[in-house]
Amino acid sequence: MNPQPLITTTEAVDKAFYIIFGISGVMLLGVTVVMIYFVWRYNRKRYPVPLSQKNTNLWLETTWTIIPTILVMVMFWYGWEGYLSLRNIPDNAVPIHASARMWSWLFTYENGKTSDKLYVPVGQPVKVQLTAEDVLHSFYVPAFRVKRDTVPGMDNYVWFVADQPGSYDLFCAEYCGVGHSAMITTVEAVPAAEFSAWLAAKPAVSDAGKNLLQKHGCLGCHSLDGSPMVGPSFQDIGGRQVVVISDGESRTLTRDRDYLEKSILEPGADIVEGFPPSMPSYAGRIPEEDLTGILDYLTGLKGEQQGDKATPERDALEPVEAEAEAEAQEPGQAAEPAEAAGPGDFVSQGENLAGKNGCLGCHSTDGSRRVGPSFKGLMGSERTVVKDGQEITVSADADYLIRAIREPGVEIVQGYPAAMPPYPQLSDEDIKALQAWLETLK
Amino acid sequence: MSEMTAPTTSDRGFFGEAKYPGIFGWIFSTDHKRIGLLYFWCIFFFFCVGAFLGLLIRLELFAPGETIMGAQTYNAVFTLHGVIMIFLFIIPGIPAAFGNLILPIQIGARDVAFPKLNLFSWWLYITGAILAVTSLFTGGGPPDTGWTFYVPFSAQTSTNVSLAAIAVFILGFSSILTGLNFVTTVHRLRAEGMGWFRLPLFTWALYSTAWVQILATPVIGITVALLFAERVIGTGLFDPTQGGDPIMFQHLFWIYSHPAVYIMVLPGMGVVSDIIPVFSRKPAFGYKAILISSLAIAFAGSLVWAHHMFTSGISDLAVMVFSFLTFIVAIPSAIKVFNWLATMYQGSILLDPPMLFALSFILLFTIGGLTGLVLGSAATDVHVHDTYFVVGHFHFVMFGGTGMAFFAAMHYWLPMIYGRMYDKTVATVAWGVMMIGFLILYISMKVVGMQGMPRRYYDYVPEFTGLNQLATVGSWILAVGLVLLFANIIRGLFWGDPLEANPWGSASLEWQVSSPPPTENFDEDPVVTHGPYDFKQAGIL
Amino acid sequence: MTEEHSHIVPYKTFLIIWFALLILTGITIAVAQYNLGALNIWVALGIATLKAGLVVSVFMHMQYESYLFKLSLLSALAILAIFIGFTFFDVLYR
Amino acid sequence: MSGHVHKDYTGAKFGMWLFLFTEILLFGGLFILYSVYLSRYPQEFISAGKELNVWFGGGNTLVLLTSSLFVAVSITALRRGAKRLCLGLLGGTIVCAVIFMVNKYFEWSAKIDHGIYPGSAHLKEMLPGEMVFFNIYYLTTGLHGIHVVIGALILAWTMALVKSDKVNANDWVILENAGLYWHLVDLIWIFIFPLYYLILH
Numbered sequence A: 001m002n003p004q005p006l007i008t009t010t011e012a013v014d015k016a017f018y019i020i021f022g023i024s025g026v027m028l029l030g031v032t033v034v035m036i037y038f039v040w041r042y043n044r045k046r047y048p049v050p051l052s053q054k055n056t057n058l059w060l061e062t063t064w065t066i067i068p069t070i071l072v073m074v075m076f077w078y079g080w081e082g083y084l085s086l087r088n089i090p091d092n093a094v095p096i097h098a099s100a101r102m103w104s105w106l107f108t109y110e111n112g113k114t115s116d117k118l119y120v121p122v123g124q125p126v127k128v129q130l131t132a133e134d135v136l137h138s139f140y141v142p143a144f145r146v147k148r149d150t151v152p153g154m155d156n157y158v159w160f161v162a163d164q165p166g167s168y169d170l171f172c173a174e175y176c177g178v179g180h181s182a183m184i185t186t187v188e189a190v191p192a193a194e195f196s197a198w199l200a201a202k203p204a205v206s207d208a209g210k211n212l213l214q215k216h217g218c219l220g221c222h223s224l225d226g227s228p229m230v231g232p233s234f235q236d237i238g239g240r241q242v243v244v245i246s247d248g249e250s251r252t253l254t255r256d257r258d259y260l261e262k263s264i265l266e267p268g269a270d271i272v273e274g275f276p277p278s279m280p281s282y283a284g285r286i287p288e289e290d291l292t293g294i295l296d297y298l299t300g301l302k303g304e305q306q307g308d309k310a311t312p313e314r315d316a317l318e319p320v321e322a323e324a325e326a327e328a329q330e331p332g333q334a335a336e337p338a339e340a341a342g343p344g345d346f347v348s349q350g351e352n353l354a355g356k357n358g359c360l361g362c363h364s365t366d367g368s369r370r371v372g373p374s375f376k377g378l379m380g381s382e383r384t385v386v387k388d389g390q391e392i393t394v395s396a397d398a399d400y401l402i403r404a405i406r407e408p409g410v411e412i413v414q415g416y417p418a419a420m421p422p423y424p425q426l427s428d429e430d431i432k433a434l435q436a437w438l439e440t441l442k
Numbered sequence B: 001m002s003e004m005t006a007p008t009t010s011d012r013g014f015f016g017e018a019k020y021p022g023i024f025g026w027i028f029s030t031d032h033k034r035i036g037l038l039y040f041w042c043i044f045f046f047f048c049v050g051a052f053l054g055l056l057i058r059l060e061l062f063a064p065g066e067t068i069m070g071a072q073t074y075n076a077v078f079t080l081h082g083v084i085m086i087f088l089f090i091i092p093g094i095p096a097a098f099g100n101l102i103l104p105i106q107i108g109a110r111d112v113a114f115p116k117l118n119l120f121s122w123w124l125y126i127t128g129a130i131l132a133v134t135s136l137f138t139g140g141g142p143p144d145t146g147w148t149f150y151v152p153f154s155a156q157t158s159t160n161v162s163l164a165a166i167a168v169f170i171l172g173f174s175s176i177l178t179g180l181n182f183v184t185t186v187h188r189l190r191a192e193g194m195g196w197f198r199l200p201l202f203t204w205a206l207y208s209t210a211w212v213q214i215l216a217t218p219v220i221g222i223t224v225a226l227l228f229a230e231r232v233i234g235t236g237l238f239d240p241t242q243g244g245d246p247i248m249f250q251h252l253f254w255i256y257s258h259p260a261v262y263i264m265v266l267p268g269m270g271v272v273s274d275i276i277p278v279f280s281r282k283p284a285f286g287y288k289a290i291l292i293s294s295l296a297i298a299f300a301g302s303l304v305w306a307h308h309m310f311t312s313g314i315s316d317l318a319v320m321v322f323s324f325l326t327f328i329v330a331i332p333s334a335i336k337v338f339n340w341l342a343t344m345y346q347g348s349i350l351l352d353p354p355m356l357f358a359l360s361f362i363l364l365f366t367i368g369g370l371t372g373l374v375l376g377s378a379a380t381d382v383h384v385h386d387t388y389f390v391v392g393h394f395h396f397v398m399f400g401g402t403g404m405a406f407f408a409a410m411h412y413w414l415p416m417i418y419g420r421m422y423d424k425t426v427a428t429v430a431w432g433v434m435m436i437g438f439l440i441l442y443i444s445m446k447v448v449g450m451q452g453m454p455r456r457y458y459d460y461v462p463e464f465t466g467l468n469q470l471a472t473v474g475s476w477i478l479a480v481g482l483v484l485l486f487a488n489i490i491r492g493l494f495w496g497d498p499l500e501a502n503p504w505g506s507a508s509l510e511w512q513v514s515s516p517p518p519t520e521n522f523d524e525d526p527v528v529t530h531g532p533y534d535f536k537q538a539g540i541l
Numbered sequence C: 001m002t003e004e005h006s007h008i009v010p011y012k013t014f015l016i017i018w019f020a021l022l023i024l025t026g027i028t029i030a031v032a033q034y035n036l037g038a039l040n041i042w043v044a045l046g047i048a049t050l051k052a053g054l055v056v057s058v059f060m061h062m063q064y065e066s067y068l069f070k071l072s073l074l075s076a077l078a079i080l081a082i083f084i085g086f087t088f089f090d091v092l093y094r
Numbered sequence D: 001m002s003g004h005v006h007k008d009y010t011g012a013k014f015g016m017w018l019f020l021f022t023e024i025l026l027f028g029g030l031f032i033l034y035s036v037y038l039s040r041y042p043q044e045f046i047s048a049g050k051e052l053n054v055w056f057g058g059g060n061t062l063v064l065l066t067s068s069l070f071v072a073v074s075i076t077a078l079r080r081g082a083k084r085l086c087l088g089l090l091g092g093t094i095v096c097a098v099i100f101m102v103n104k105y106f107e108w109s110a111k112i113d114h115g116i117y118p119g120s121a122h123l124k125e126m127l128p129g130e131m132v133f134f135n136i137y138y139l140t141t142g143l144h145g146i147h148v149v150i151g152a153l154i155l156a157w158t159m160a161l162v163k164s165d166k167v168n169a170n171d172w173v174i175l176e177n178a179g180l181y182w183h184l185v186d187l188i189w190i191f192i193f194p195l196y197y198l199i200l201h
């Protein structure tokens, strides 16, 4: 749809800005000058009695009705034209999925790779598919003049193209609660080659497993990208904790291989909380080898995620990221790369989890106060918390961390709102990784 | 107009006669002037509270990170600031206070059509206001949704949104009753000889506004009622997990709230249309064009609501239609601006405080309106939607427009009501200080919005620091001006010099009664013999 | 105040109108038993509008009121129609 | 104009009409939602609409139409000096209102017994469109029910005024306005009935 060569969204919108501001400037100047002139020229000191009592002039009135009409039509037209450029996606746009939740972003690429910053190739248009997990948010990149709300239950999109490498602010522009102003991340525009290297650095989700899910119709009810459909999403499913209702009792389980198998063959036994008991049983309907394939895939989905951001791809991006940080200087947006790379994979895995689960939307790593207390110097310190209305002091050890994440509403850090959601999806292992990373933030 | 009562300033007019003693003589009075003053002082009070909150917002934004309050408090503060300013100050502002005070006298009536209903509407106002204030200290604490109450957030947050919704419902009801009263009054109680084309433009503006109040306000009623139901009984009409559509909430909300912005500004335009002829000693240029444009704004203003939703995911066709219509509504506003300027042409202009405020209305409303066009254009709105550019826009039109008109009306009519005059020099100085502060404050907001700073941000990235600090400094200057202005007018109204008769030289009926006006306004029914701007016949020229 | 003693509507008129309303109610129910596809809703609305028209003009005396009343009612209904109609610019074309 | 001597009948009626417009637009908000969701979920609205009982709805339609007749006739009666008849008719209207509410009570409790009410577990299992239908059904008929009650109270008050001759053959505008309000309640129902109870049987 877009004429060649590609115009960027910035150019398309700025054209309308120039025209509207241009006309407006002239009109404003005109009105102001005339007003001041009249006040001076026809001041009562000069004319104690008005020169005329004229109160109508058809010709004049018609003119100043028609001229503004024409002017606003011009403005409308350019505004609409620019808007169309924002809506018509170039054919070769790279699809990326953005999921917004209180109060962080998660970007998923076509090969299943996820990230909490939006990496895009320079010079190539990207189409960002927008969904919301809880309330309204809005995807806003001022540099590219694009903005679109993410609405629960609705699919929206934006497209843009970055023509210069760099790091651009990405804001949440629709008010979404206490962490709204912290729901910031960046668009990292990197040269195309670097982008593909980064994207490929992690093995893409095996297509075989996906095909099996497709074949048996699982994907009609379960998504791969974290959005709930009829059933829970498959994203990050293996090994995570889940609250289920079995015989009317609610209990917490770990989604190990056995659990997953049982869920497929006997779906009525444990119902994941918040979902209807509507999944049919697949006992006898799935060949043994397909079931194995699916289970491998589902448990593997997690394994692969954890490998995410392991050393090779970090290396690939190291220079860009360092540069970006130097430019943006955002407190706590990302931990120092050196530190993260330090004590090995476990730590970087923890950091990665913190980014992906949105912890950094509410907790800083540099000691500054956000929605929640800073992570800096947290582990091992003495905390004053309010429990059952009583102020008590506890020490922040491994057990405390588990309590703080599993049941955040029980002990509330003094001086903070009880705003943190529970994270049943984090396994004990995940929390250990988080702990390892938190230990480094002294 | 008819010379029936020689204007005098000696007796205390309606202040003297009361049915009940003390305060009851006010809160149970059905006299439109007493109700008008009740409204005025309540509105004035809430303006001060709201403005004070605005000052707090600016203080918090003086530097990135926490400055004087936490994020949750900040969110509650701007919500409260918005709710107070919109529902307690600007919507009732001119119609309920000055409309009640002036409209019946202007058209030669003894009172409004339904005086008891009028009193009831004030009671509703005060009930709504008390509930809104109560919502801060009860339940889950002060609402933190912004004045727009968007779902799903407003349906989920644990703060006291339900009570605030009830408050808005009641305030809406109060606004409806005022509108209903004015429409009936204008139709039924015009004095003999007061033909439709002899109505002062202020009355015309109120009449147009009243129709919008009647026809649009119920929609906000049902919207907040549905929000209440969603929170309390779980009817998920806007809840996507129950098949509802959150965008529909926005439609309903703006079906009222866009027309509401014209409820806010039309009366202000009416004030300006009445003041400019008087201080230019010239009849309102294009009287008919101005009144038709009032009606046109009232009508066409009901057709553009979705321009607040360009980025929400509404259809592209809707974007086109609503963007187009938004530009159409700008035309009647433009016509008014040009007519006001033409009124001044070849006049005899006196820059007394009411005129100064009227002129600053024109300037600031034009700036605000022109930035409204940037918002109305689909492409540019995508960039500036929900940024400080919008915040700049609406402060320009609301504060710079209606707020200035409110101050103009204060300086123009209140002396007549109280029979005393304020110090004009102090008022002029205060005006100057205010204008400087105003421009610094809100222009900085527009610029930082163009750079991409989203609104409702408790914290911001360091690039935006400079402009935010400039804005905050502007708010201090503005505060100085405002305090001076208010102190001066209060001093003047209660302790100022007695008013000379018809001090501005107006030809309109409200200046022909004695000051303060007597209880039933007219000793005998007036007969109108000339138009409101006919300075020659009125003997002023 | 000249129009104080407006028309007194005879009992018979009311009875006739009431009877007509009952018949129209019967017709709506009857028509609803047939599947006319998308037409059903329009037929139902049409009949309802007819009934409403009878109630407004006779029971509520609109027929005997001045133009002002009629015009106002018309504007109120027009505005409601616009609110509904314009919403469909979005809903229908998303 | 000597507005303080005579009552301004036209003005009073006009004011009442203006108020009725606000009521129409209040319900209008719900009709906007209804139309939007009907266009989005036509099938579900049909299947859910079948759950509503035409006899309850139809019965209530008759009750309301008749009550409207009573009110209308009562005004003529009063103006012709038949005060007893007028009071009887107004009493009849209030009885109709009571019947309507009793009917509504049975209808709602039948639904609620079936586990269909806002936020119920059974409702949550239905299709999204059906959930919307029932939610909007409860809201609309609920709001209408509130209006029936208010209308009946207003009529009862008017009856008292008629009884004490404060409202009489020469000064009947209060009755007229109370009647207008009651007719509005009827008007709204005239639309609710086909839209909710008869949708494509």
Ligand code: HEA
Binding pocket: A023, A027, A031, A068, A069, A071, A072, B148, B261, B262, B264, B265, B307, B308, B326, B327, B329, B330, B331, B333, B334, B335, B337, B365, B366, B367, B368, B369, B370, B372, B373, B375, B376, B377, B381, B384, B385, B386, B390, B393, B394, B397, B398, B401, B402
């Ligand atoms: C007093 C209140 C008031 C008034 C009068 C207006 C007037 C206008 N407004 Fe504004 N508006 C608000 C209050 C008001 N607004 C508020 C409160 C919000 C934000 C709500 C929220 O989200 O919290 C808002 C938001 C808002 C938006 C949504 C922005 C967004 O969220 O993305 C839009 C978009 O179209 C808009 C447009 C306009 C337009 C086109 C006018 C026009 O009517 C302006 C017409 C005036 C002129 C054009 C100037 C005078 C004309 C001339 C000097 C002649 C020369 C001009 C020509 C070439 C025609 N406004």
Ligand code: HEA
Binding pocket: B047, B048, B049, B050, B051, B052, B054, B055, B057, B058, B061, B078, B079, B081, B082, B083, B085, B086, B089, B090, B145, B146, B147, B148, B391, B395, B398, B399, B403, B441, B455, B456, B457, B458, B475, B476, B478, B479, B480, B482, B483
């Ligand atoms: C008429 C309406 C009106 C007026 C007059 C104002 C006046 C002001 N507003 Fe207002 N504002 C709104 C209506 C208004 N606002 C609305 C509707 C919103 C949207 C809310 C939302 O997002 O939901 C908003 C949002 C809003 C924001 C955006 C918040 C955010 O998005 O995060 C900001 C930020 O600076 C702001 C600042 C100010 C300031 C500094 C003033 C100043 O002009 C105030 C000037 C006054 C003073 C500086 C104080 C003077 C002192 C006194 C009068 C004496 C007081 C004395 C005592 C209390 C004893 N306002």
Ligand code: CUA
Binding pocket: A100, A101, A102, A103, A136, A137, A138, A172, A173, A174, A175, A176, A177, A179, A180, A181, A183
């Ligand atoms: Cu997410 Cu604001």
Ligand SMILES: [Cu+2]
Binding pocket: B257, B258, B261, B304, B305, B307, B308
């Ligand atoms: Cu608007």
